[in-house]
Amino acid sequence: MHMLNSADEIRERIKRIRHNVLEAKAKYRQPSDNVEIMAVTKTVPAELVNIAIEEGITLLGENKVQEYLSKKDLYNQNSSVDIIGHLQTNKVKYVIDSVEIIQSVDSLKLAQEINKRAKTIDKVQKILIEVNIGNEESKTGIRSDELENLLKSVALLENIRVKGLMSIPPSVNSEEFLFKMNNLYIDISEKKLDNIDMSILSMGMSGDYDVAIKHGSNLVRIGSAIFGKRNYL
Numbered sequence: 001m002h003m004l005n006s007a008d009e010i011r012e013r014i015k016r017i018r019h020n021v022l023e024a025k026a027k028y029r030q031p032s033d034n035v036e037i038m039a040v041t042k043t044v045p046a047e048l049v050n051i052a053i054e055e056g057i058t059l060l061g062e063n064k065v066q067e068y069l070s071k072k073d074l075y076n077q078n079s080s081v082d083i084i085g086h087l088q089t090n091k092v093k094y095v096i097d098s099v100e101i102i103q104s105v106d107s108l109k110l111a112q113e114i115n116k117r118a119k120t121i122d123k124v125q126k127i128l129i130e131v132n133i134g135n136e137e138s139k140t141g142i143r144s145d146e147l148e149n150l151l152k153s154v155a156l157l158e159n160i161r162v163k164g165l166m167s168i169p170p171s172v173n174s175e176e177f178l179f180k181m182n183n184l185y186i187d188i189s190e191k192k193l194d195n196i197d198m199s200i201l202s203m204g205m206s207g208d209y210d211v212a213i214k215h216g217s218n219l220v221r222i223g224s225a226i227f228g229k230r231n232y233l
């Protein structure tokens with residue numbers, strides 16, 4: 001066995017993930033389906049994130065506002081950032097001018113704040129609605145039976161555009177919940193709600209991205225399988 005330095009390791013892991021994604025797509029999906037790979041950057045130093053960007057993974061996922069703000073100016077410019085962690089309303093103002101999609105919207109209150117802040121900078125902010133598909137107490141996200149009502153309210157906000165759904169399924173029996181999530185996504189898409197554009201289904205992480213692709217995901221959020229085990233301080 002030979003040792004790789006972390007930059008080479010990251011490059012190797014990305015190659016492997018791309019290969020697995022292609023394989024899952026070939027097995028389960030239509031040739032025209034696109035599946036985007038996001039690099040989840042929590043706890044990862046900017047210089048290592050930049051290795052992933054150089055490898056062509058240009059979509060980054062950020063959990064914590066403070067960590068994001070401390071690293072964003074160090075990222076290779078050729079990248080875009082989505083917020084994927086729980087976002088407090090009082091932090092919206094710090095990220096609104098620099099993020100592509102806020103994936104973790106789970107309340108009307110948060111959507112209203114995003115709308116207000118987006119309006120002040122003349123932006124239409126793209127968002128996903130985060131669904132707590134397992135109805136887990138410990139997790140954020142709207143319950144699936146409340147999704148349609150939330151979508152109808154958010155659709156009225158002029159400076160927001162809903163682009164789809166995001167979910168973190170329970171770790172036990174995750175396939176069952178990925179399947180449920182895809183059905184929910186399809187049901188909502190077929191309702192063709194005014195002003196709601198269902199084009200992104202964001203689910204699948206390091207441990208289950210292939211299964212998520214099987215169940216319709218078109219955006220997989222991958223952290224440890226790219227950067228290795230996280231070191232929380």
Ligand SMILES: *Cc1c(COP(=O)(O)O)cnc(C)c1O
Pocket residue numbers: 040042063084085168205206207221222223224225
């Ligand atoms: C950390 C995180 C991921 C990535 O998790 P890994 O298991 O390291 O791939 C994906 N989505 C969200 C919302 C996360 O917080």
